[in-house]
Amino acid sequence: MKSFTNVKDLGNLNDAIKEALEIKQNRFAYKHIGENKTLLMVFFNSSLRTRLSTQKAGMNLGMNTIVLDVNQGAWKLETERGVIMDGDKPEHLLEAIPVMGCYCDVIGVRSFAQFESKTFDYEETILNQFIRYSGKPVFSMEAATGHPLQAFADLITIEEHKKSERPKVVLTWAPHPRALPQAVPNSFADFMNEANVEFVITHPKGYELDEKFVRGAKVEYCQEKAFEGADFIYAKNWAAYQDPNYGKILSKDRSWTVDSAKMNLTNNAYFMHCLPVRRNMIVSDDVIESPQSLVIPEAANREISAQTVLKRLLQ
C-alpha cells in the first residue's frame, strides 16, 4: 500500500477486517515493524480522537511519532507557481512538503474542506500535493472529501456487532448549527458500498452527496421509512454538496434529530456517530446513552483502523 485515502486502498475488505481484528487481539505483536521508523502527523485542523488514536497506533507498532500542528493562521502555504511571494505566505508547498518528507517514513495529513472552492476541495488539492511531493507513504487523517480511518473503524465496529450476515445500515443526515464538510458521510458511503450490508442513505432533499461516493446506493428521503428494519443507524450532519449550494446549510430541521421514537422503528438498531456529537441536535441524550449506542466502541476502534493502515504502509 503506497497511500491510504479510500476503501479501494485496502484491497480485499474481508482480509482487512480480519487483519484489524487480529491486531485488536494483540496490538503489540508487531512492535518490530516500526522500529527506527518515524510517523509524522501533520494537522492543518484541530483533532482529539484522530490525534490520540493515530499516535497510539504508531507507538503500538514501535514507531517514533512526531505531531506537527500547522497553525492555519500563522503558516500559510503558497500553492501557485510564478507568484512573487511578497505577501503573507512565507513558504511554498513545493518546498514545505518534500522537507517534511525528509524527516519521516510515513505521513498522516489532516486538512479539512475549506468551502471556498468546490473544485479545490473535491480535487483533494492539499492531500494530493503531499502524495505527489513528499516522497513518502501518505494517509488521510480526514481530508477535504473523506475520512477513511473513521469509516474503516466504523466497518470494524459493525462487523463486531452485526447479528445477521447482511445487516441493514442507514446513514442519516441530522441537523447541526454550523456548516460541516461531507468527508465523514462520503467515506462511510465509500466503505458501505463495498461491504456486505444493505446500505440506505436518508436526508432532506438538496443534501445529495457526490455520486462518486454514493455509487447508486438507495436514497430514501423519508427518514422514518429508512429506519424501518435497520440494524445500524449512523447519524451525521453535512452541509450541501450540490451546486449552487455547496457548503451551505439548507435545513436545521430538528425533526431529523435521532430520538428513541425513531429508534423504535428499527430492528433494535445500534446507534453510531463519529464524534464529536451535538446532543439533542444530532441525537437525543437517551439514545446516545442507551446500551445500543456504539459511539465509544467506534472511537476505540480508531486505534485499530489506524494501526492496520500503518502496518500496511510500513510493510
Add this chain to the structure above:
Amino acid sequence: MKSFTNVKDLGNLNDAIKEALEIKQNRFAYKHIGENKTLLMVFFNSSLRTRLSTQKAGMNLGMNTIVLDVNQGAWKLETERGVIMDGDKPEHLLEAIPVMGCYCDVIGVRSFAQFESKTFDYEETILNQFIRYSGKPVFSMEAATGHPLQAFADLITIEEHKKSERPKVVLTWAPHPRALPQAVPNSFADFMNEANVEFVITHPKGYELDEKFVRGAKVEYCQEKAFEGADFIYAKNWAAYQDPNYGKILSKDRSWTVDSAKMNLTNNAYFMHCLPVRRNMIVSDDVIESPQSLVIPEAANREISAQTVLKRLLQ
C-alpha cells in the same frame, strides 16, 4: 492505587517517601513496568514544571507519553444533560472523557479552579468526571482544590533536608497581583498534617483555608511569631476561600513578603516555593538566591513524586 488526588491515596506516608527516594537513586530501574503502557496528560491550563516532570517520569518508567493541550477557549465541553447543543460547545464531556480513556492506560489531568462557582470548584467537578467516566486510573496534575504531586515533592524535599526528627514547617501567605487558587496551600496542608512535622499556617485574617485540608492545624495571624524557630518556610499566595469573598484578593500587603529580616527570625530555615514565583512580591531576591533556598530541588523532585505515583498506578 486507583487514582491520586490527595495524601490518603499514598497510604503509609513513610513507605511512600522511602519508595520515592529509592526511585531517585535509580530512576530507570523500573523501565519494564511501563512497557506498552501509555500515559495521557490532559492540560486544560498551561504548565511548565508539571508538563516536563511528568512526561520525564513516564518515560523513566518506559511509558509512551502523549500530551494533549486542551485550548480552553476553543474546546468547550458541555457538562449538563438535556441541553440542546446548538451553541459554542461542540462536544459533551460524557463522550470526550471515555474517548480519551480508550487510548491510554493512565490519565493525568490539569484543570484549575475557575472561581466562577465555589461548589463547582470544591466538588472537583472536572477531575471527578475523569475518574468516573474515563475507565482508567486518573491522577491530578493540579486540579481545582489540590496539587498533590507538588505537595508530595515538597514532602520529599523536606525529608531530604530536615535537620531534626520533627521540624517546624510554616506555610505563609504572601502578596500577589492576581487572584490565585488554593490548590497548592490546600495540598501542602493535606500532606503536612500527615507528616511528622510541627505545622503552622500564617496569613492575614480572611485568608482562612478550607477546614477539610487545615484539619485543626495551628493558624498564627502574626507572621513574625509564626516564623520563630521555623526550619522550613513555605511561601505561597492564594485568594480568599471563605464566603462571601471566594476567589477575591483581600490584601496585597507587601509587609508579608518573605525577606531576609524575616528569615532571620527562623532557625536558619530553608525557603520553599512551588514556582513560578513573583520575586519581591512573594520573596526577595536575596532569600530566593540564598543557599537556604530549595526552590530548584523542589522542582527537581517533581519528577520523583510523579514517577512514584505513576509506578503505583501501573502496578
Add this chain to the structure above:
Amino acid sequence: MKSFTNVKDLGNLNDAIKEALEIKQNRFAYKHIGENKTLLMVFFNSSLRTRLSTQKAGMNLGMNTIVLDVNQGAWKLETERGVIMDGDKPEHLLEAIPVMGCYCDVIGVRSFAQFESKTFDYEETILNQFIRYSGKPVFSMEAATGHPLQAFADLITIEEHKKSERPKVVLTWAPHPRALPQAVPNSFADFMNEANVEFVITHPKGYELDEKFVRGAKVEYCQEKAFEGADFIYAKNWAAYQDPNYGKILSKDRSWTVDSAKMNLTNNAYFMHCLPVRRNMIVSDDVIESPQSLVIPEAANREISAQTVLKRLLQ
C-alpha cells in the same frame, strides 16, 4: 563538547564532516548512546525544519525527546534582578532555566533576535542564560546571532556536492518584504571562513555583517561580479546590522533576486537556501526547481548536523 553555538565548538572541521557522513550512512548505529537520556527542545519562536529534524536526530540516537513551545505572548520571563514582579511577567528566568535543566540531559534553544536592542541580541542574552543557568549542555536551534545547525548542514551539503578541492562559495543578499535577523548569514560566514572554500559575500552597501563573523572575507558589492566562476550560490535576506540602521530594511531591490540569467554567470553553480524561501523575491521559480537546486538536500542534512552535535554533546 559542552555547548554548541558556533563553528569553533566542532573543533577540527574535517573530523566533524567525516563523522556526519558516517552517521548519514547508518543513522541508527548510535542508538545506545541516547538510552535513558532526554532531549528538551525549547522554542521561543516557531519552527518547521528545526523542530522535525532535531526531534528525529534525538530519536535516531535513542533519546526521549520533549518539545516545549514557549508562547511568546503568554509566558514572559523577567530578566532583571531587583524588580518587583507585579506586572505581566509571572516567572523569572533565574528560576525557569534551572528548572528546565532538571528534567533533561541536553537542551536545545530557539530564540530569535528581537531587533529591540542590538546589544541584547548580539550578546546572545537568552542563549547565554541557558548556558549559564541550566546546568546542562546547550545547543542553539537558531539564536539571535547564529544558526549553526543550519550552517553545519550547509557545509555537509557543499562537501557532498563540490566538484573541486576548493570551490568558490558566494553568499548573496536577496530582497524580502520583512526585516529578518542575521543569524543564518552570520553562521554561514562563520563556517565558510573555517572551511576549505573560496568565500565571497555580496550585498548592497549598508548590509555589511558583523566583522566577528565576516573575519575579513571578501565582500563584493557587484552581485554579477561575485557570481562569476561560483560553484555554490547561497542566497539569503537579512536586515541591516550596522548602526544606526540595525534591524531596518534598506532595500527591496528585486534586481538582486537570483534568477537564471545570474546563475548563467557562474560555473554551473548549485543554488542553496536555508528555507523557508520567498519565491520570486529571493529566487526565481526556475532556479529553485532546477537540477542544480540543493534546498531539499540541505534540509535533509539538518537531521545529520543535529545528530552529530547531539552525539557529541552526549559523549
